[in-house]
Amino acid sequence: MVSWRDLVSVAVGGALGTAARAGLTLAFADALGPVLVPIINVIGAFAIGILFGIRARMPRSPRAQRAQLFFGTGVLGGFTTYSALAVESADVSSAWWGVATVVIGTLAAWAGVVIGRGRRAP
Template identity: 80%
Template sequence: MWRDVVLVAVGGAIGTAARAGLTLAFGDDLGPALVPIVNVVGAFAIGILFGWRARMPESSRAQRVQLFVGTGVLGGFTTYSSLAVESADLGLLWWGVATVIVGTAAAWVGVLLGRGGRARV
């Protein structure tokens, strides 16, 4: 169990550092658009991982990859709490709603790609 917690924590630190790096590199240029971009890209990647896992046989190694990459790295990378605060600060409810809708669609496409283009059977 502790191994899993460490995997999620290390992955989360990597994902958070990646998001912070993008913010430092592109925050001035993209402004408030950066948060939705990060969330949609992260949702797409999580979808791919989820779809890939659906095709794999159950194993402790595959579960650890999902914990590290999905819950850790990509969970730390995405910023839905930041999106909520930013949407409220901008006074743009549609900004947050639209990002959730587009992120959900991106995750759905990612799941299909991760499953090799096959729908759930």
């Protein structure tokens, strides 16, 4: 059962992650242009993979679950922006960009899981 505490944790984490993404966008949008959204998404996917791998090694506890909700669903969910990628990829001429980002993001998440688990492969 989801508690109000969990919902607030996800909301606060999401606000922080979204603010971090917005800050990066303001700081680097001119320099990186359309490459920025895929970079943010791949970094976020890698970090989510690390979190998932670490979480797989931890015993189940309410505290660990709350940390996963705050950091994984909240912060990193707000940080990544696959919706912006979808909008950018809606143009047929740049659809390859979306596909490449999803493939690279999946590989980054897998690498993060491997690192987070502290062993070779899941």
